[in-house]
Amino acid sequence: KLSQRLQYILEQIPPDSVLADIGSDHALLPVAAVQSGRVIKGIAGEVNAGPLRAARKQVADAGLSGKIDVRHGNGLQVLNAGEADVITIAGMGGALIATILDEGQDKLSGVRQLVLQPNVGEDMLRRWLLHSGWVITGEHILEEDGKIYEVLTALPEAESSLSQEELYAPVQLEGGLALASDLLIRMGPHLVKTPNEVFFKKWRGEIAKLQSVLKQVERSELESAREKKEELRRQIEQLEEVL
Numbered sequence: 001k002l003s004q005r006l007q008y009i010l011e012q013i014p015p016d017s018v019l020a021d022i023g024s025d026h027a028l029l030p031v032a033a034v035q036s037g038r039v040i041k042g043i044a045g046e047v048n049a050g051p052l053r054a055a056r057k058q059v060a061d062a063g064l065s066g067k068i069d070v071r072h073g074n075g076l077q078v079l080n081a082g083e084a085d086v087i088t089i090a091g092m093g094g095a096l097i098a099t100i101l102d103e104g105q106d107k108l109s110g111v112r113q114l115v116l117q118p119n120v121g122e123d124m125l126r127r128w129l130l131h132s133g134w135v136i137t138g139e140h141i142l143e144e145d146g147k148i149y150e151v152l153t154a155l156p157e158a159e160s161s162l163s164q165e166e167l168y169a170p171v172q173l174e175g176g177l178a179l180a181s182d183l184l185i186r187m188g189p190h191l192v193k194t195p196n197e198v199f200f201k202k203w204r205g206e207i208a209k210l211q212s213v214l215k216q217v218e219r220s221e222l223e224s225a226r227e228k229k230e231e232l233r234r235q236i237e238q239l240e241e242v243l
């Protein structure tokens, strides 16, 4: 059975897709996606030998070697342009996901949807999407086994009914606060508008971390600590306003 995290990612893939799952590890996602009938052909990309072997075995054991191609290589290099219409990249840092997409720009033509699950550094990934012509059309945050995950779905700007301007337009919250784009990029433009319990938990946790850093800095006599303190207080205040 798939984890809730991978199951949610699977459900974002449109029916009849050709899926490329990059950093596929055991190829759990492409195998389940083909078994569900949602994906007609899958490509599992892996850069490391161990996970690559695990992916090959998983695909063979499922009897899906004719439908899922397991390929060895870095990022999108395993793809031919126009081959896949959906790309999933999950379980890595947002900066690494952004680098993989950026280095593989030439392979993105013809891709109609990205489903991305950064473990950390979501802001870096959102910034890459914003500057590279991909509109985030959906965001979800979930908790599983004590870990919090975010899943972002993005479409090419030309195919999205939502524009980047609309996505990152200031949001009026109940208290009247207009959220600046920087904060939206950090917290997630959709998540901010439709927050769930996990969202609140994540950001209360982030505030607690900032407060503990602030306490340490407050003990310092150094002149440079003053600016740092102000910056931390500003950040805490901003986040508290949203929650």
Ligand code: SAM
Residues within 6 Å of the ligand: 006, 022, 023, 024, 025, 026, 045, 046, 047, 048, 051, 073, 074, 075, 076, 089, 090, 091, 092, 100
């Ligand atoms: N995507 C699976 C998931 O979400 O459950 C596996 C996540 S696993 C933590 C990350 C995988 O990405 C590892 O198997 C690693 O070898 C692979 N990986 C890391 N960098 C990569 C790259 N540049 N290209 C392809 N695979 C990569």
